[in-house]
Amino acid sequence: MFQSALAAFIIKYADQREFITYFKKEWVYQNRNWYLGSSKGSPITNNALESFNRSIKECHTLRERFPLSRFLVVVSDMVKEWSGTYQMESFSNSPSIELKDWTAGYQWAKSGRKVVVLKADSMKKTYLIASSGESTVQFGQDWSSFDEYKQVAFAYWTVELPINKDQWKTGECNCPQFFKDYICKHVIGLAIRLKYVTPPAEAKNIPIGIKRKRGRPAKARPALIVQ
Template identity: 45%
Template structure:
């Protein structure tokens, strides 16, 4: 009961559109290493001076509006590919109106499932589980995607899957928007065979372990 009553805000996504507990810190840490310390281990005296320089630089960049903010999501080619491949799975979707006239909720099967029923949705909405195994099997077999009725605002869509909680965008929002003709994927997103993932970054030049290079 401790994690359901006393500490019931432990899960990722409890703060909507806020960085994950560690995600925001790691992003800042990466900037410091790339732009300031250059991944060198500095003496304490030198790092203290550098820390003041970093804070001053950041303060001035915010004050002069030199640091630009993005209020819209940018979709990577990898995400476009994942969304397009999700569309090709041709999963069944159930839609429901919401209290807001300009929003629609879509329920879609997760994982390898292709069909869902109203009974499955009711079970998920009640959020009553009699065992952990039941929770694991039922709570994560349906995702709920909410999209604006205005197709020009599809980037404002939300999903309750773990990927969306971390990055504020996921293949379900992208894929459903493609399926509803709210947007079109770039041609490059269609080059990867269904079921395969686009490789990240540049091709590796090093050989596999235990091979002489």
Template identity: 40%
Template sequence: YDHKGRGIDGNVKKIIEELYNDGVINPKQIIRALEARKIKTPTYTQLNNYLIHYKKKKYGSYKISLGELEKWCEDNGDIPIDENKAFVVSYKIIYDEQEYDDEDTEEDSGNKFRVFISSVCLLNIASISSHINADATYKLVWQGFPVLIVGTTDLNKKFHPFGLAICSNEKTKDFEFIFNGIQIGMEKLNKDLLKPTALISDAADAIKNGFRNVFNNEYNQIMCWAHMKRKIDNRVCHINDKLIGKEIIDDIEMLHLSNSTEVFKLAYTLFKKKWNMNNKQTNQSILDFLNYFDNEWIKSNDGWYEGIQLYAPSTNNALEATNKTIKDDGTFRERHVLSRFLIIGCNIVNNWSNERDIKSINAKIFATEPTISLELWTLSYQWAKSTKDIICISNDSSKTCYIPARDIQSITQANLNKYKNKKWSTFNQFQKSFDIWCMEMNDSTWKKSKCNCPIFSRITSANTSLVWLFA
């Protein structure tokens, strides 16, 4: 019997593997790619069988026991010589019969696991960070296990991950594990333990409580503005007067621009006064919204205004964009079983680390000061030639400048005094204060200046500061 012609040719197998590794994972797409290259195509059955074989060779077995997982963590726990190679920084395996001190035990009993993967390069970035971003993402592992991501942003507001954790849940103990894993990483590299000044996340109590349990120093809890805005947009639609609902949202957006805690607290008092109408408000739908807003976004999660911490982002968008990149590039939008995602997770960390290797041509360098583009230099020069009447007060090596906002040409002394003293008795007067932009600049560190103009919160302080190099 002639077996010639059975199965897939060896050269074709290599091409299939190359396509799969490049993100062409759908059998139909692979067939089309082979046909486009005028290569003999296998049947769908042959291709599917070979893909099963190749994925097993590439990622290992579909199944993994807790004992095998523990052994894998032990085997991959040594600090590698290659600073970009992923390794297991910390792990915890909890078997069903073990006693486990967890506030969630009753509703979540059974086997548990937690694995934190990073690299020396990423941990070195963590060691110089001042704030931490945290989130969880799903749809990566077939069993539904969450992948927890932690990292920070630099002064260009670019996100830099510290690593990822694969956990059996996303409760307080899981986030406590990944935050503590960062500290373990610092100890392994003989670095000082982190004392972050802020946590940027959504409103999840598990993230906040886990962070608090690990970092007992003082820090700001920054609530992701984008997350908060989506929540209130969904809630404000219950107000029966749509025009009033829109005005309330506009006022909340003004509150968001508060450039200090003092201003935010005063402005919120005026906001309540305006919409409560000195306790004469009779529209129940408005009262219900105000009560919801006060409980959820003032008493519980009030860190959504721009001025809560200088140089820290007001959203978690940069991290969430990384979550999307993991799905698009790291897993090619394919869910993987846990045993295989461990390998993929290491590959993702390897890629993150290689991208930040200073020896790389296109390295994503952690910016310790804002980068100024040619476009920014040009725009700033053009702006500096404007005819606005700007009040600039020098003080030793620094200066404070008061700038008429938008198309306003000058600032009256009365308005300037009211701005400086924050003498606002109504919310409209608070809104009026945004007719003045205030920039505080130190001559030696001008790139890290502070300004309350809207663009400052979206990009960097350098934009406004450049003006004064030309002025």
């Protein structure tokens, strides 16, 4: 699907010759796996590496440039410190779900959006759900241009959930949010609708249609209101 969409994109912007030449060289021939979903289960950002670099600059080099002799001493100290504080961390096999994710999933579950079973076997079921936007596009509709592809690609999502409800976190979706976080409101919401899981009470205290604000929910009410 991606390769077909890529070809349609190049045709659409063929008159932008300089850009297309650059795009094909950098993102078609040299770096082919740049898009979300190209490598299942892999990190999509280098945040962990940047965090590591930050600790080096703030705790060891203090953002200064050293001559080689001094740099070797600092590196030796870093290795000694890290080797003494190294802790083995277990690899997570399931995504972490934050409160905002629970809230979004719960609100989606309560939206009453139509869900259709596409296929099923002894291990999993595949569900078809319409996206949030209103669309007259039919699922599986053929397309012949990049603009038509966008309409078809974002009109529906497919969600796969295992039959074993205890493994619902291993479910998959083809929406953009899932490719970023490996969890999305569709997987969570469908698990809630199927009674695979019960969302935390805090996820239900936001009115339907309102997004949860960032940060931890406030425990204290405004002044002059009895708790």
